[in-house]
Amino acid sequence: MRDLRPIPVVLDCDPGHDDMFAILLAAAHPGIDLLAVTTVAGNGPLDKVTLNARRICTAAGIDTIIAAGADRALAGGQDTAPRIHGDSALDGTDLPEPTIPLAADDAVTVMARLLADAPGPITIVATGPLTNVATLLRDRPDLAPKIERIVFMGGSTGRGNRAPLAEFNIWVDPEAADIVLRSGLPLLMCGLDVTHQALAGPEIFKRLRDIGGPLPATLAASLEFYGNAYREVFGMTAPPLHDPVAIAAIVEPDVVRRVAAPVVVELTGEHTRGATVVDLYGVTGAAPNAEVALELDRDRFWDLVLDAVRTLANR
Numbered sequence: 001m002r003d004l005r006p007i008p009v010v011l012d013c014d015p016g017h018d019d020m021f022a023i024l025l026a027a028a029h030p031g032i033d034l035l036a037v038t039t040v041a042g043n044g045p046l047d048k049v050t051l052n053a054r055r056i057c058t059a060a061g062i063d064t065i066i067a068a069g070a071d072r073a074l075a076g077g078q079d080t081a082p083r084i085h086g087d088s089a090l091d092g093t094d095l096p097e098p099t100i101p102l103a104a105d106d107a108v109t110v111m112a113r114l115l116a117d118a119p120g121p122i123t124i125v126a127t128g129p130l131t132n133v134a135t136l137l138r139d140r141p142d143l144a145p146k147i148e149r150i151v152f153m154g155g156s157t158g159r160g161n162r163a164p165l166a167e168f169n170i171w172v173d174p175e176a177a178d179i180v181l182r183s184g185l186p187l188l189m190c191g192l193d194v195t196h197q198a199l200a201g202p203e204i205f206k207r208l209r210d211i212g213g214p215l216p217a218t219l220a221a222s223l224e225f226y227g228n229a230y231r232e233v234f235g236m237t238a239p240p241l242h243d244p245v246a247i248a249a250i251v252e253p254d255v256v257r258r259v260a261a262p263v264v265v266e267l268t269g270e271h272t273r274g275a276t277v278v279d280l281y282g283v284t285g286a287a288p289n290a291e292v293a294l295e296l297d298r299d300r301f302w303d304l305v306l307d308a309v310r311t312l313a314n315r
Helices: 017-028 046-060 107-117 131-139 141-146 168-172 174-181 202-211 214-234 244-251 298-313
Strands: 007-013 032-039 065-068 122-126 147-153 187-190 256-261 263-265 276-278 290-296
Touching: 007 017, 007 107, 007 244, 017 032, 017 046, 017 214, 017 244, 017 298, 032 046, 032 107, 032 244, 046 065, 046 214, 065 107, 107 122, 107 131, 107 141, 122 131, 122 244, 131 141, 131 174, 141 147, 147 244, 168 174, 174 263, 187 244, 202 214, 202 298, 214 298, 244 256, 244 290, 244 298
Parallel strands: 007 032, 007 122, 032 065, 122 147, 147 187, 187 290
Antiparallel strands: 256 290, 263 276
């Protein structure tokens, strides 16, 4: 018989328009027990994405721990995405000032304490650069057995959105991605192959607005800004909602089709640094170290996301 208890989850993110929907889905779905939201510099600087996380949770009535993490990559650099997410990393939204407090401890300390104190293993979902997660694995290897698995939005099997072959989250901190991919823990990679199928077309805007109320209206406005940015930068007529795919893949595994494959990250290539090299056909003979999501049940995905918004909007 399937275990119907909620899955304990720490969501490590860099809000970000798509991270906002990931937070809402993780908080609203009965299949997840959202233990904490931790933040990392990525879509914006750390102070901005942390403020955004607090404002999102305030607007949606989400009462959880929020802790700030790394403000730069393991190697010391920082890259952000103002062309996509705006100067605030969440432009186009009308969110309230936060009433959800910020934890006194940093993100890695909070994650370590939750893992140490938990009666069972915890799933870590990362929808930003993997800096916090890699730091946890590096500094607290004793806690690795308490991690059920790591699900991350990042990478691709052959294309990029920050460099020709590098997806943004991996590009920002490839050394961190390398630590995670070499960890030996169960991994699920939700990269551009699957997230570019999570397109918010006109029918999604209508369904979102039809829910009614201030939260859906704010979300629709945020998607409009995000969609305009994707149209201008990438020529895409509908924006892909990357990050909630990682949450959906936990609560309903069949929402994505996945394959097991060896995955490594390129650290030194002049033109390919940050690329995830996915051996889909087993040509290297290496053992698979990750599941890689390739196809999305788009209708079911959007049902999950919009059901979450409806649940929070009607509280």
